[in-house]
Amino acid sequence: MxxxxxxxxxxxxxxxxxxxxxxxxxxxxxxxxxxxxxxxxxxxxxxxxxxxxxxxxxxxxxxxxxxxxxxxxxxxxxxxxxxRDAAAAAEQLADALRRITDELRAGSHPTAALSGVDADGPLARAILAPAAAAAQLGDDVPAALRRAAIARPDVAADVERVAGAWALAERHGVPLADLLAGAQEDIRWRFRFGNTVRAQLAGPRxxxxxxxxxxxxxxxxxxxxxxxxxxxxxxxxxxxxxxxxxxxxxxxxxxxxxxxxxxxxxx
Structure with a gap:
């Protein structure tokens, strides 16, 4: 045999x-x-x-x-x-951006708002923690966010948009809260729409x-x-x-x- x-x-x-x-x-x-x-x-x-x-x-x-x-x-x-991990990371990132936006509109400095990542979810904290450390050291925050995007390709587009908004605010003085609010709304909409599509595809699957x-x-x-x-x-x-x-x-x-x-x- x-x-x-x-x-x-x-x-x-x-x-x-x-x-x-x-x-x-x-x-x-x-x-x-x-x-x-x-x-x-x-x-x-x-x-x-x-x-x-x-x-x-x-x-x-x-x-x-x-x-x-x-x-x-x-x-x-x-x-x-x-x-599933990408959806969870996008949801936590949207929650973190909403927190940062609220703190900015309340008068907080961008560095102080970004340093509150300990209150965010673990996935969002892993993405934003390098940027928070760069902000406290006076380093380039958009570059730190882009490095985080490379480490998380599943949410790279969302993190890249946050990095672009941060760079635009630093370079041209556009209100950062408005830019981050737009990014947060876009991420939240795609998250909800994705859940709807997944539910509708349950039958064909x-x-x-x-x-x-x-x-x-x-x-x-x-x-x-x-x-x-x-x-x-x-x-x-x-x-x-x-x-x-x-x-x-x-x-x-x-x-x-x-x-x-x-x-x-x-x-």
Missing amino acids: VTSPVLALLAAALLCAPGPCSRARLAGLHPAAATTRRLSPGTAAPVVLAGLVGLLVAGPAGAGAAALLAVVVRGRRRRTRAA ATATVLTALPVVGIGLGQMLGADPVAVLRGGVLGQVLLVVGVALAAAGSTWTDHILRSAVPR
Whole structure:
């Protein structure tokens, strides 16, 4: 049987995975790639586990198909979590801008208004804290905000607008409170509109999920009726090829549908 050697190789691969120090040295060779994608044994474990289950159920092709499904599901969950974090960061940034605007209109100095970031949410505090430190040191506040925008690409456009408003107020004397109020209203509107669009897309998203799961349901029904489609997929080259092609097409359809639905939400 080919199962035992394959399981042994997969176990050896997990045992030989680089440790934290080794991963840090490897990341230093390609820092740009390391910042965009980090793969550790903890994140690879679900993919390996899915491959093992697929290998036991449907042979070598089942291992590849199950691993592909695990990668697709993990990517979808990561994108969903990133979108949720971006929405939370935008909401907290809008609340922070409203606080700063209120303090400016009450007569506070921009440095004093910006230094009150401790009262803001944690995501907004992480974005505005470098700018508050720069303001207290007499440094360039718009430059600090732009550096924060680079660190948070999910809200980079919003932070860039705040930086532009701050630079415009410093250069031409335009009231900073009015500029920040406009930025806050724009962020708040896009946040609410995004929530509305997500709620309206709940139906199409559920329909896409059901359609993606239909082939699995069909295989289960065929197995219950005695047609034994699992044996067809496990036996012979044709069944293995059909399994890989079918799973790849389902994964591609799910990824494309998720891309279409995500592109409908304003950023």
